Amino acid sequence: MRILITNDDGVTSRGLLMLAEILSKKHEVLVVAPESEQSATGHAITIRMPLWVKRVALSRVFPVFATTGTPADCVKLGVEVLSNGAVDLVISGINRGFNLGTDIIYSGTVSGALEGVLLGIPSVAVSGPISESFNVEQAAEFVNKFIAEFDFNMLPAFCALNINIPEGKIKGWRAARQSKRRFADRFESRRDPSGKTYYWLYGDVVEDDSDPEADYRVVNQGYASVTPISVFLTEENVLKTMRRR
Amino acid sequence: MRILITNDDGVTSRGLLMLAEILSKKHEVLVVAPESEQSATGHAITIRMPLWVKRVALSRVFPVFATTGTPADCVKLGVEVLSNGAVDLVISGINRGFNLGTDIIYSGTVSGALEGVLLGIPSVAVSGPISESFNVEQAAEFVNKFIAEFDFNMLPAFCALNINIPEGKIKGWRAARQSKRRFADRFESRRDPSGKTYYWLYGDVVEDDSDPEADYRVVNQGYASVTPISVFLTEENVLKTMRRR
Numbered sequence: 001m002r003i004l005i006t007n008d009d010g011v012t013s014r015g016l017l018m019l020a021e022i023l024s025k026k027h028e029v030l031v032v033a034p035e036s037e038q039s040a041t042g043h044a045i046t047i048r049m050p051l052w053v054k055r056v057a058l059s060r061v062f063p064v065f066a067t068t069g070t071p072a073d074c075v076k077l078g079v080e081v082l083s084n085g086a087v088d089l090v091i092s093g094i095n096r097g098f099n100l101g102t103d104i105i106y107s108g109t110v111s112g113a114l115e116g117v118l119l120g121i122p123s124v125a126v127s128g129p130i131s132e133s134f135n136v137e138q139a140a141e142f143v144n145k146f147i148a149e150f151d152f153n154m155l156p157a158f159c160a161l162n163i164n165i166p167e168g169k170i171k172g173w174r175a176a177r178q179s180k181r182r183f184a185d186r187f188e189s190r191r192d193p194s195g196k197t198y199y200w201l202y203g204d205v206v207e208d209d210s211d212p213e214a215d216y217r218v219v220n221q222g223y224a225s226v227t228p229i230s231v232f233l234t235e236e237n238v239l240k241t242m243r244r245r
Numbered sequence: 246m247r248i249l250i251t252n253d254d255g256v257t258s259r260g261l262l263m264l265a266e267i268l269s270k271k272h273e274v275l276v277v278a279p280e281s282e283q284s285a286t287g288h289a290i291t292i293r294m295p296l297w298v299k300r301v302a303l304s305r306v307f308p309v310f311a312t313t314g315t316p317a318d319c320v321k322l323g324v325e326v327l328s329n330g331a332v333d334l335v336i337s338g339i340n341r342g343f344n345l346g347t348d349i350i351y352s353g354t355v356s357g358a359l360e361g362v363l364l365g366i367p368s369v370a371v372s373g374p375i376s377e378s379f380n381v382e383q384a385a386e387f388v389n390k391f392i393a394e395f396d397f398n399m400l401p402a403f404c405a406l407n408i409n410i411p412e413g414k415i416k417g418w419r420a421a422r423q424s425k426r427r428f429a430d431r432f433e434s435r436r437d438p439s440g441k442t443y444y445w446l447y448g449d450v451v452e453d454d455s456d457p458e459a460d461y462r463v464v465n466q467g468y469a470s471v472t473p474i475s476v477f478l479t480e481e482n483v484l485k486t487m488r489r490r
Contacts, residue, residue: 042356044287046446105288106317154487159483177481185325197298199296199322230480239472
């Protein structure tokens with residue numbers, strides 16, 4: 001396969017480069033990633049500014065391009081401009097930090113995969129814990145095996161996979177549902193040296209979803225969670241009710 | 246009601262200020278908006294940088310705050326820091342430019358409303374055409390009437406409304422589904438004065454959705470489209486199939 005890999009942690013991220021290295025043994029790999037960290041960019045694209053791209057010497061095996069854009073920009077550029085031929089699979093990751101529950105809609109990592117399916121290409125987002133002891137190599141090997149075995153033909157148009165890999169031994173993978181895991185936001189108010197107030201966002205995780213298929217529960221049990229996600233947000237049940245009014 | 250209004254076109258936008266002015270006749274209005282344009286920011290939040298907020302003298306009737314953040318940041322700040330009490334409704338808009346089809350996942354306007362429902366508050370995104378002849382005042386009056394009449398209790402948790410208002414006379418509103426309207430992307434490659442290549446994204450709209458309830462069709466027929474949208478992206482049918490494997 002010809003595989004385009006991006007991320008939102010930036011082009012020097014270990015998760016990205018380890019994944020590219022392992023996949024390049026069996027596949028043609030192209031890396032196009034932001035030159036600096038883009039976490040929590042959501043599904044941003046750059047339309048009011050030009051995009052700059054440079055080839056960087058981070059591998060002798062596969063080409064690596066750093067861009068001034070977001071993960072979604074990188075996927076568009078990779079597919080439309082930088083690839084030597086049709087891309088068979090887009091992978092965004094391996095992100096340093098889970099993308100579980102409502103994280104998904106803030107996630108640059110997930111947006112890379114959603115951009116892939118918008119362009120008609122099977123796409124996967126992959127994330128792991130922030131922990132220093134997370135075994136990135138084992139996670140990359142898991143992804144390598146997963147993409148060889150998973151039947152991407154079962155996915156409808158515009159449907160991507162969001163994968164989260166647990167710390168420690170990976171027991172396998174399980175289908176999971178995006179949970180309502182979320183952050184209880186707070187702002188810390190501070191003063192700058194001249195006395196002006198500014199705000200810094202932080203929050204505590206709230207994990208109160210009773211769904212046994214909730215993504216974070218699957219991960220906590222030692223399995224990689226695999227959630228099929230769509231770019232279509234319509235709440236069909238509500239639409240039905242509104243139509244009847 | 247206490248209504249928090251934001252947008253992604255920036256705090257000086259006519260669509261935002263006209264809406265705030267008209268709603269302030271019957272409601273307590275608070276405006277918190279980005280100081281500069283944030284279009285296509287997706288659902289970005291600012292977590293690696295502090296946020297700056299200043300009160301600006303754009304109205305004598307309602308308070309207006311400009312922030313260095315995204316629409317999602319503005320909603321969080323409005324609800325958690327700047328409001329004098331519980332916010333009853335979040336409105337993001339009126340955006341200059343439709344948010345139809347796959348636009349939704351790139352849209353800062355829509356992300357403002359999604360952030361509202363993530364905080365447990367009924368929320369609405371409102372957009373209109375870019376056209377200079379779009380009647381912003383009529384659109385704001387439509388929103389005023391809509392929020393007075395619509396039963397927000399029918400919406401489940403985490404469900405927002407995405408409204409698009411047509412140009413010309415508004416015939417009323419219709420429930421609509423997010424369509425697969427999208428852009429066929431292209432990059433224009435240019436050279437800077439020193440000879441280095443850069444890229445500029447542009448695209449043509451593709452409207453090939455046969456669904457009679459497609460959002461853009463409803464708007465083209467002269468009705469405001471009202472699409473209930475969720476923060477949960479799980480593709481349930483695929484999840485079911487994956488579970489059975």
